Amino acid sequence: MRLVRCPLCGATNYEHSRCYRCSSWVDLDKKGSLSKAIAFLIAALIFYIPANIYPILKTAQFADTKGSTIIEGVIELWHSGDYPVALIILFASVMIPILKFLILIYLIIAIAKGSCKGVEQKVRLYHLIEVTGPWSLIDVFVVVILVALIHFHSVAIVPGPGATSFALMVLLTLLASKSLDPRLIGEDCGK
Amino acid sequence: MLDLKKLIICPRCGALHKKRRLDFGEVALCSVCEEKLMQSCKGVEYKVLAFSFAGIIFFLIANLFSIVSIDIGGLDASMRLYEAIYRLFEEGYVLIAFFSFLVLELYPALLMVALMMYGFAMILGKKEGARSILRVVASLEEWSMVDIFFVSILVAMVKVYEYASIEFGIAFWSMAIFVAIEIYLVRFIGTQTLWEAWQRRFDEAG
Ligand SMILES: [Zn+2]
Numbered sequence: 001m002r003l004v005r006c007p008l009c010g011a012t013n014y015e016h017s018r019c020y021r022c023s024s025w026v027d028l029d030k031k032g033s034l035s036k037a038i039a040f041l042i043a044a045l046i047f048y049i050p051a052n053i054y055p056i057l058k059t060a061q062f063a064d065t066k067g068s069t070i071i072e073g074v075i076e077l078w079h080s081g082d083y084p085v086a087l088i089i090l091f092a093s094v095m096i097p098i099l100k101f102l103i104l105i106y107l108i109i110a111i112a113k114g115s116c117k118g119v120e121q122k123v124r125l126y127h128l129i130e131v132t133g134p135w136s137l138i139d140v141f142v143v144v145i146l147v148a149l150i151h152f153h154s155v156a157i158v159p160g161p162g163a164t165s166f167a168l169m170v171l172l173t174l175l176a177s178k179s180l181d182p183r184l185i186g187e188d189c190g191k
Numbered sequence: 192m193l194d195l196k197k198l199i200i201c202p203r204c205g206a207l208h209k210k211r212r213l214d215f216g217e218v219a220l221c222s223v224c225e226e227k228l229m230q231s232c233k234g235v236e237y238k239v240l241a242f243s244f245a246g247i248i249f250f251l252i253a254n255l256f257s258i259v260s261i262d263i264g265g266l267d268a269s270m271r272l273y274e275a276i277y278r279l280f281e282e283g284y285v286l287i288a289f290f291s292f293l294v295l296e297l298y299p300a301l302l303m304v305a306l307m308m309y310g311f312a313m314i315l316g317k318k319e320g321a322r323s324i325l326r327v328v329a330s331l332e333e334w335s336m337v338d339i340f341f342v343s344i345l346v347a348m349v350k351v352y353e354y355a356s357i358e359f360g361i362a363f364w365s366m367a368i369f370v371a372i373e374i375y376l377v378r379f380i381g382t383q384t385l386w387e388a389w390q391r392r393f394d395e396a397g
Pocket of ligand 1: 006007008009010011019021022023024
């Protein structure tokens with residue numbers, strides 16, 4: 001009988017059993033894991049478009065309202081000379097989501113095909129998106145903070161319709177990567 | 192039959208290892224890929240109890256006082272965490288408000304309380320209690336995002352510092368300490384170590 005690592009507590013168990021330590025099921029559910037991941041991924045891709053074309057926040061100054069999208073926010077920071085922060089946001093809000101989409105699609109295809117090439121690199125890619133993924137939420141929390149702080153009569157910042165789409169997009173990619181069981185990468189590859 | 196309790200599989204490369212007792216401060220690495228496998232869990236319940244108690248205190252301060260105050264040409268405003276979340280709710284952004292409430296208020300608070308209860312259950316010898324609490328901790332830990340919010344405060348301030356004077360409040364510094372405590376408990380100690388301590392306390396002692 002094969003030994004597997006419990007997904008919840010990390011204990012070593014025989015397959016087809018409940019974990020002796022935390023009593024969760026230890027079996028790998030390839031079909032369930034893949035279909036959940038694909039469903040969340042598609043939903044995330046749908047929200048990706050409005051998240052990027054609609055402004056995530058609006059500045060209302062007297063009668064004038066100006067919205068800014070994710071990309072415009074990065075450009076504004078760059079123009080005001082805050083290069084490190086502009087780069088952080090560029091990375092967190094633009095690069096990480098794209099990278100996550102590409103890596104998730106790549107891993108889903110690799111798992112579905114049962115590929116045995118570069119298993120260790122794939123596991124590393126999975127951990128990369130697990131660690132960096134939540135940081136895309138910086139832009140959402142920046143909206144929360146600015147909206148709370150700046151609401152005077154003369155000038156106010158309000159959220160834009162893109163904010164909800166962006167938050168949903170990030171949340172759905174988080175759920176997609178969490179439903180993808182990393183133990184499936186390189187499963188049955190002569191371990 | 193193998194003694195499963197004495198075996199550990201590397202989470203990264205899947206290599207099988209035999210556990211051995213670690214001395215205080217010792218860390219075991221995978222012999223193939225050098226991933227951290229386990230660390231000494233001696234007295235970990237006391238550390239968890241002390242740090243989670245401190246975490247709860249700093250979390251309360253971070254919530255009750257103002258995080259940051261700004262002054263824009265005579266107009267001033269300050270912000271508390273729950274006020275910020277409520278403000279978004281008022282603006283009609285219910286989904287973001289609800290999500291922020293979960294990952295910035297409810298889950299971090301529950302996580303600290305659960306860790307404190309783990310400490311008590313371990314010290315008092317409640318085997319089943321500690322087990323169910325640990326299952327809760329494992330599902331909560333990845334959904335606390337106070338660390339990301341803390342970085343977001345700094346980014347938001349960069350966006351306004353040109354035309355506003357900024358003053359960080361006591362809640363800001365408390366939040367920084369809370370984040371450090373949380374990283375220590377969740378990343379440096381980690382639930383894996385808490386499970387090992389649980390197993391050692393209740394299974395091996397008989
Ligand atoms: Zn388990």
